[in-house]
Amino acid sequence: MIRAMAMAAAAALLRPLSARALTAPVTRPIPSSGERLPVVGLGTWITFNVGDDPELRDECAAVMRAFFREGGRVIDSSPMYGSSQEVIGDGLGRLGRPPDLFSADKVWTSSGAGGPAQIEESRSSWRVPRFDLLQVHNLLAWEEHLPDLLAMKAEGRVRYVGITTSEGRRHREVEEIMASRPIDFVQITYNAVDRAVERRILPLARDRGIAVLVNRPFRQGALIRHVERHRLPSWSGEIGAASWAQLLLKFIVSHPAVTCAIPATAKVAHVVENMRAGAGVFPEPAMRRRIAAHIERL
Template sequence: MQQMEQRSLGRAGVGVPVVGLGTWQRLEAAARAGRHHELVNRAVDDGVRVFDSSPMYGRAERLLADALFDCRAEAFVATKVWAHSRSEGRAQLQQAADWFGGHVDLMQIHNLAGWQDHLPMLEAAREDGRVRLIGATHYSASAFRELARVM
């Protein structure tokens, strides 16, 4: 198993490797060839610990959870909530927590869609252990000041 350079993730101070594996389209293609376990295992063997997924990526989140089953403790899983309703966001969070052994390391609000509803839900999930860290993805520069205030 390779060791990889680490960097601190934001203000949380959590160290994560500088290289991760994004799952958009990649795991779907590997699964069609019957090789998603091989892809994830090879990444882990090469020192990758950060895996980024999303419920928007088709089956990728479920495929990743399946492939990480035996080494989940070694992985840092980042996923997203991208929902315009509170109930859909809650369902996305719970599904990810269930698939990834009860918790997600980083849950990100994508495009800041519905963030006013999702942020309190994610803060509660952080308190109860289903989410370790909260972040945001794909926000516009004009949203940065508000994002910095609330995160």
């Protein structure tokens, strides 16, 4: 009797703990500081560019609320994304400026002299005292912007500096910058079908101690639409993937060089689904190969 009661009590204690362990986001360190970030973040390209539409702004704020509730931290945007920065700022204001936010933005102007003013305008739109991460968007005028960003970091006006590219463009230049400049982050496109970065950029990031943000994890939704025509393989359950989105995300964030993937969405259900892909079990190398091979065949 006493033994049965003790087992019941232990089960009651352990169940929530193990459930928490399964839903708590896995984190990875930023190599240059050791600060840990959840492996799934939130992108804002297209999805957050809703202008001043009150209904759509409500939806974006709901997505942000769910994102933080699920343990999310990294939100990424750019002055190129239309009204997205303003919409993020609006959402952050409604949520009472969540202390866990890791704000990642970009400088995107061909004029080196115009960089500081653009950054200040972006900061004002986000309504944050300073950005955690500033990146040179798509390497645009990087020779001029990067020294400015590094100077801002030295002065404590931004915590980390990085560069971005997408869809496999200018990889040679990205490698040169990674090898020669003291950047903290590189943002690239990586997913189960766009795997060019596995050859040189991801190994270089590990060697140089550079954190990796991954954009376009679903190829702007096209990859999801493509694979969703097929049944989710039964072995997905072995790594806790209950949907194609989770399987694709788990593939990305299980690469040891990846710090955080930033899928964009305007739906609460999707942000929850994405965040939960960044928790629990991740595929080992053999399973990663199986996922890539399976998706290639579809």
